[in-house]
Amino acid sequence: MNPAMMISRVKTEKKAVAFTFDDGPNPIYTPQLLQIFGQTGGKATFFMLGSQIEIHPEVARAVHAQGHEIGNHTYSHPHLSRLSGPECLEELVRTEQLIVGITGTRPAVFRPPYMDYNEQTAAIALSLQYRVAGAANVGTMDWEQPGVDFIVDKTKETLRPGNILLFHDGFGDRSQTVEAVRRLVLELTSDGYKLVTVSGLLRLGEPEA
Template identity: 50%
Template sequence: MSAEVVHQVETPHRRIAFTFDDGPNPVYTPQVLEIFREVSGQATFYMIGEQMEKHPDIVKAAFAEGHEIGNHTYTHPPMTERSTSEQRLEIERTNALIEQLTGRAPATFRPPYFNTDSTLEQLVASYGHRSIGALNGDARDWEQPGASHIVEVSRLHAKNGSILIFHDGYGDRSQTIEAVRTLAHELTAAGYQLVTVSKLLEDALSTAE
């Protein structure tokens, strides 16, 4: 199991992974699900344990529609500022909750704030998880820079094997929803398939073989 953070994968297929952090949120996550129904795509949701406890039905609905639920810790701390035992607790509590709600253990992990180091990456790998980054962090959708900015920056990073980050939790995410709706339809029309991160990782393995 590689401990390196994955921002994109090498694949000949026109596939891109949209990822959503910090949910589930009762206002915005259902809107994301609706967009992905419109384009017959799947996404990966990096959900926070505390939020999943509050909105378990949304977790179950997302999973039932074919989306992937990834580990984004239980309380969203800067993980490198926590002890190893605290890091383990964040990962394990969230893993247990995801498995309880979906019947499937998560395969991937995203560190809050992209805050990581080699020690944390090795710990994550010891659980059998890949650490996931993203190419379009400079879109900074969490700062509400405007839907057009989110679209334009994310578009620059849209290519085979890209992993893109957006946020459906905490604060007003209406700009993100507008941007994701535009991008999802645009990229699908351009021949891209929107898939889960795990699907992209499978592509990378099959290509390597």
């Protein structure tokens, strides 16, 4: 197994998936998601931007206090392949330091903005001991606000145990995403799925790209 590969799922027979949220923390939508997961006892991973942690540290603290995972999504959401090595490292380290300030521990997982990932980024992620999270449901395109039904249906089309699921809680109106996640969380938990963090999912089986 390539330790620097971008992981979209793990091979497991256990009915478990990892909901993930990019681009927060957001003072409107992140708390709504926390309420949804609080009602079911599920956990999620929030890939946060350092710039947004600085603006909304109280929201990041609430995510951590409720037992969810905070992952690194860079400081300013750049295309990492367009940066020099030192610039890429700075994006990750600056955000890592902010996450440590909130949680007291280093983040274990990282997702590159735009899924823009090359050998240089892989080497830097590996040097920081990050596991790199992709997603199995990128066709949902929830960032485009395609409609609640579309987000739900596209996620369910690819659904299987071990999937990492991608959604967004920052940048723009995310009300469609919140409602789609509300429906998916209720349906999946009713169907016996366990909602776990990315790190929790990785403990269940062999990662797959």
